[in-house]
Amino acid sequence: MEENTELNPEENNSQETITRVGGMYKDWFLDYASYVILERAVPAIEDGFKPVQRRIMHSLKELDDGRYNKVANIVGHTMQYHPHGDASIGDAMVQIGQKDLLIDTQGNWGNILTGDSAAASRYIEARISKFGLEVVYSPKITEWQLSYDGRKKEPINLPVKFPLLLAQGAEGIAVGLSTKVLPHNFIELIDASIKHLKGKNFTLYPDFPTAGIMDITNYNDGLRGGKIRVRARISQYDKNTLTISEIPFGTNTSSLIDSILKANDKGKIKIKKIEDNTAANVEILVHLPSGISPDKTIDALYAFTACESSISPLACVIEDNKPLFIGVSEMLKRSTDNTLDLLKKELEIQLHELEEQWHFASLERIFIENRIYREIEEEETWEGVISAIDKGLQPHIKHLKRTITEEDIVRLTEIRIKRISKFDIDKAQQKIDALEGDIATVKHHLEHLVDFAIDYFTKLKTTYGKGRERKTEIRIFDDIEASKVVIRNTKLYLNRKEGFVGTSLKRDEYVCDCSDIDDIIVFTATGKMMVTKVDTKTFIGKDIIHVAVFKKKDKRTIYNLIYKDGKGGATYVKRFFVSSITRDKEYDLTNGKPGSFVHYFSANPNGEAEVVTVFLRQVGSIKKLKWDLDFADIMIKGRASKGNIVSKYAVKRIELKEKGVSTLKPRKIWFDETVQRLNVDGRGELLGAFKGEDRLLIITQEGMVKTVTPELTMHFESNIIVLEKWNPKKPISAIYFNGERELYYIKRFVIETEGKEESFIPDNSNSRLEIVSTDWRPVADIEFTKERGKDRKPNLEVDIEEFIAVKGINAIGNQLTKDKVNQINLLEPLPFDEPEELQPEEMEVNDEEDVSEENNSNAKDDDGPTLFDFE
Numbered sequence: 001m002e003e004n005t006e007l008n009p010e011e012n013n014s015q016e017t018i019t020r021v022g023g024m025y026k027d028w029f030l031d032y033a034s035y036v037i038l039e040r041a042v043p044a045i046e047d048g049f050k051p052v053q054r055r056i057m058h059s060l061k062e063l064d065d066g067r068y069n070k071v072a073n074i075v076g077h078t079m080q081y082h083p084h085g086d087a088s089i090g091d092a093m094v095q096i097g098q099k100d101l102l103i104d105t106q107g108n109w110g111n112i113l114t115g116d117s118a119a120a121s122r123y124i125e126a127r128i129s130k131f132g133l134e135v136v137y138s139p140k141i142t143e144w145q146l147s148y149d150g151r152k153k154e155p156i157n158l159p160v161k162f163p164l165l166l167a168q169g170a171e172g173i174a175v176g177l178s179t180k181v182l183p184h185n186f187i188e189l190i191d192a193s194i195k196h197l198k199g200k201n202f203t204l205y206p207d208f209p210t211a212g213i214m215d216i217t218n219y220n221d222g223l224r225g226g227k228i229r230v231r232a233r234i235s236q237y238d239k240n241t242l243t244i245s246e247i248p249f250g251t252n253t254s255s256l257i258d259s260i261l262k263a264n265d266k267g268k269i270k271i272k273k274i275e276d277n278t279a280a281n282v283e284i285l286v287h288l289p290s291g292i293s294p295d296k297t298i299d300a301l302y303a304f305t306a307c308e309s310s311i312s313p314l315a316c317v318i319e320d321n322k323p324l325f326i327g328v329s330e331m332l333k334r335s336t337d338n339t340l341d342l343l344k345k346e347l348e349i350q351l352h353e354l355e356e357q358w359h360f361a362s363l364e365r366i367f368i369e370n371r372i373y374r375e376i377e378e379e380e381t382w383e384g385v386i387s388a389i390d391k392g393l394q395p396h397i398k399h400l401k402r403t404i405t406e407e408d409i410v411r412l413t414e415i416r417i418k419r420i421s422k423f424d425i426d427k428a429q430q431k432i433d434a435l436e437g438d439i440a441t442v443k444h445h446l447e448h449l450v451d452f453a454i455d456y457f458t459k460l461k462t463t464y465g466k467g468r469e470r471k472t473e474i475r476i477f478d479d480i481e482a483s484k485v486v487i488r489n490t491k492l493y494l495n496r497k498e499g500f501v502g503t504s505l506k507r508d509e510y511v512c513d514c515s516d517i518d519d520i521i522v523f524t525a526t527g528k529m530m531v532t533k534v535d536t537k538t539f540i541g542k543d544i545i546h547v548a549v550f551k552k553k554d555k556r557t558i559y560n561l562i563y564k565d566g567k568g569g570a571t572y573v574k575r576f577f578v579s580s581i582t583r584d585k586e587y588d589l590t591n592g593k594p595g596s597f598v599h600y601f602s603a604n605p606n607g608e609a610e611v612v613t614v615f616l617r618q619v620g621s622i623k624k625l626k627w628d629l630d631f632a633d634i635m636i637k638g639r640a641s642k643g644n645i646v647s648k649y650a651v652k653r654i655e656l657k658e659k660g661v662s663t664l665k666p667r668k669i670w671f672d673e674t675v676q677r678l679n680v681d682g683r684g685e686l687l688g689a690f691k692g693e694d695r696l697l698i699i700t701q702e703g704m705v706k707t708v709t710p711e712l713t714m715h716f717e718s719n720i721i722v723l724e725k726w727n728p729k730k731p732i733s734a735i736y737f738n739g740e741r742e743l744y745y746i747k748r749f750v751i752e753t754e755g756k757e758e759s760f761i762p763d764n765s766n767s768r769l770e771i772v773s774t775d776w777r778p779v780a781d782i783e784f785t786k787e788r789g790k791d792r793k794p795n796l797e798v799d800i801e802e803f804i805a806v807k808g809i810n811a812i813g814n815q816l817t818k819d820k821v822n823q824i825n826l827l828e829p830l831p832f833d834e835p836e837e838l839q840p841e842e843m844e845v846n847d848e849e850d851v852s853e854e855n856n857s858n859a860k861d862d863d864g865p866t867l868f869d870f871e
Contacts (some may be wrong), residue, residue: 033175038321041172042179044332045317045324046157048138049167050172052092055081057102058154060128061137068125075121081147081154086121093126094118098182099168099209102132106457112209115252115280135162159342162460163189163335165317166204166328177323179316182206182222182249184328190461195335197450197457207312208249210282211471221327222315229477232256232307235717237285240272243286244307249472251306253278259306260286267489267515268304271295290485295713299485308477320506334702340453344446344737351442357630358435359400360411361428366396367412368423376413385413411472478675483552485713486512492520492534496544502537513545521550521578525598527563527590529639531581545601553579556664558607559639560631562600562646562654566593571651573629574643575609575636589637591642600654606692607636607664611657632663669710671723676716681729688725694753695859697726703736703761703769705809707754720772726751732760733773733800735780735816737822739766744821746780746798747813748806760809775829777801785820793819799830 043050049057063069072770075089082089097105098112107124110117118124128136135293136158169183177542185207192202205216206228220226233246247256253276263269270292277283281553302308318326367373372392376385380391389409397404445452492514493505501522503514514520518534525543531550532538551557555577562573572591581587590596600612609632616625634644647744671677672684687696687710695707699722707726708714716723731748738745740762761767771780782796796817806813 021024022065029584036319037174037177037323038724039512041174042316042318043170043172043181043321044157044175045165045331046320046338047160048163048168049158049160049336050092050170050769051694052078052082052088053082053096054158055154056089056093056096057128057132057136057158060103060126060132064128064133066127068104068127071124071126073123074126080152083148086716090121093121096168097126098322101164101168101186102129102136103127104129109195111252113247113253114278115254116811131460135164136160138342138346140349141342155863159337161339161342161456163193164330166332169206178314178315180230180312180314181207181317181328181331182311182313185470187461187465188470189332190457190465192332193339193457194454196333196336197340197454201331202332204332205474206249206472207470208472210249210251211246211473213246213473213475213477215477217476219313219681221329222313222331223327224314224325224680226308227312229308229310230472231302231477232766233473234298234301234307234715236298236715239294240288240292242286242288242292242294242301244286245282245473247282248309250309250311253282253284256519257284260301263300263304266304268486269300270487270489271297293711293713295711295715296485298715299480300487300711302448302483303480303482319543336387336453339456340449343453343456344449347442347446347449347452351439351446352434354439354442355401358432359402359437360408361432361435362400363393363397363404363408363412364415365425365428365432366393367415368420368428369425370396373412373415373420386410389413394776424853428574432563475676476674478672478677481552483515483517483519486517488515488518489590490514490516492547492549494544494547497542499531499540499542500537501540501547502535504536511549512549514549519550519552519583523559523589523601525563525596527588527596527598529578529587530584531578532584545598546603548603550578552816555579556605556607558604558609558636558664560602560604560610560634561589561643562599562612562629562651563590563596563598563643564651565591565596567595567825569593569596570648571599571646572643573634574641575631575634576641578638578639581764587639589639599651604660604662606662608660609634609663610660613655613657614646615652615654616647617652619650622649628657629662636663662692665689666694671716678710678712678719680712687723690725695726697722697724697751697774699723699732699772701769703734703759703767705732705751705760706757707751709755717724722772724774730774730776733775733778733807734760734813735770735772736761736813737768737770738762738812739764739768742766743818744770744816744824745813746800746804746816747811748800749809749811750806751809758809762812771826773800773826773829776832776834777830779829780825781825781827782817783823783825785822787820797827 032529039051042048043053047054055078056074058081059074060069063074063077071090071093074093075086078089079086093103094109097109103126105124105126108119109124124582138159141159143158144154146152147154165181166184166189167186170178170181171177183206184204188204188207192204195202204221205219206214208214208230211233213233215229218227230248232244232248235243235245235461236594237243244256247253257274257276257545260269260271260274264271270289272287272289274287275285277285286301287295288294313327314325315331316323317331318324367389370392373387375388375392379388386409388405389412390404393404402541439778490503490505491506492501492511492512494501494511495505496809501511501520514534516534520534521529521531522540522544523529523546524541525545526541528541530540532540558575558576558577564571569591574589576589602610602784609630613629614627614629616622617626629646631695666689667680668689669687670679670684671687672679674684678687688694690710694710696710697705697707698720699705700717701719701721728750729769731750733746733748734747735744761769778800780798780800782798784793784795786792798816807813
């Protein structure tokens, strides 16, 4: 220990003693950290095992007799090698068993889907799987070390000939670092190893036993800084029920349901009840109250519950007793190269053993065929016996591949007389020839080692790959705005007299339902506007004339405003939208002069333009005291525009004459197949321009058809084969196989009931839809099956419009043919002059606002556009 140092601080006149700790204490923390990193938490790159896992697999091999062993017995046996108690060994073994790769399990090993734990180790059993026996063990090339107490030998690393770490994944928290290697698909790992051996590039993405959906855009090869997003698979069972059939990795049904209930309690989502029917497969039924949108609820589940989560991988492994951070691609390359090296060592050992067998078989034949054993009859000493045999062999050993050792001669003396008496020269030669063939095969493998390794991986894939196809679907996710999908869980109230808005003013005027994460927009009679967060009570200002929930980037809600420009000033009219602003900042919608006030205001969610009547005061010689003003004649501009003059004279009042219709263009909607969502941003395929009454036509591969009002929150399944703007007059043509009658039928129909999902093929398990067309005059090409002994029947071209008339959706249709059909294809449709849809006069929306914040309050009609970022 070092000497003590005394300090006398002047500020408190007290004596403090600092004792510096040195000597044996100096490295204690470093030693502890190193021990946890190397011996407990982080797997080795050579075999992908943590020490406890390696010792479990070694114990399983020692106990292996082909039958199941009690896990308690295996745990006890492993304690000879692992000095940390039975609990850690049992937990680690259950984790290996649940991955269903290296261990065959029997009994209740828990459920990764529900989170149920395994039964006690005395009740469950295990043995090494056939795959584990093939890829994990090879004692002749294994390096060994003494166990912790020096009584036993254990492997330094097991000779694993497979990218096991990437297949199983690994997670561990050490001192100062952690690791999180995500599991990958068995078949894809083998394919990647083969590509690497062939010198080709490859990519690897995780695959989870819980299935689900995954966005790997930022996976970053599993390195630090990467991130993936995982989602549950949620589908609509009916209009009031959602089904969760797959869950995200890292969750289970219990934690998922808990997160849904918490979100419901907080008012983020609204559900009626949850049923958990999970057994072998996940099945969670989420029942919704009537009137709640299933599509919005799906998005809300992703936004506010564990149905979506992010996982940050961190590929850390141990190499040469040091932590190493590498990507999964490099990890697979190293594993594949290591497998190549292990296969080479096994082949070299096998070649050596075969050559030794050939050598002794040849010596044995020489020894017996030339009766050299008779020459030792007169020898009285052991040395004489050895010498006599050696001398007798010399004339016959020129073809041998190595010199004869004393050990070889000793083995010859151990041959039993019974074997000599029954020795068959032909069988002996056949054995030698077979050994020579085996030696030639092994040498060929060594000369073509890469091809041998490729065949090895291909055999693994063929033998063990069945049922190990990818479970997790890879898809790019759309970003969900929480404010758009949150349930309106509270009510907004307004106190006009005192100028307050909030959720706690329950005695005052009710405005609308809102959520606690919404923003609200407020307008006052003095022409002021403000956007603020929903709160219990917020002061805005007296004379509030309009309050609503604010939608960011909303350019379809149009505000119609008529205001007086200061005392004695003119009256102006303007139309504008508010898409983005600075929160809690007051904006002046007038020209900013003192005494300005609002004559007329309306908020129109779809750009409606009403007609109002303007009444002037009788002043002087004004002739026209009353006229109508149509807002449809006013161009929509930014909120900072001054507007158009209504009158220079004093306005008495303004009255609504008639409500207006939308002056906005029909909204163009696209479908982005990448994220399976609708959008208005121009991504994907244009479906058309939609007015309020227009609907989407959806047809699925299962023969279901329905029409829906297009909403950007809608979810679509991958089985959709038709998604387009619906024309109620255009017939739908379909050719289907009738499973009950075992014949092909053709039908044409129009949809008579909007919004109803209906099947247009018979409800039979063998019935299937072949083709469907929404062309006016489709044409199908029928290719027939060639029958034995007959010429193939020529193709049949069918004009579907001519073949069958339009009937009801439930009609069976007409039989297409009695002959066996090989394939049906759609050809180019016949020409048809589709009637043009008459469009009403439409008004363009100026999509921009003024960019100059300094000139915001004084901007004129001809000023440039302004856009303020929302903060």
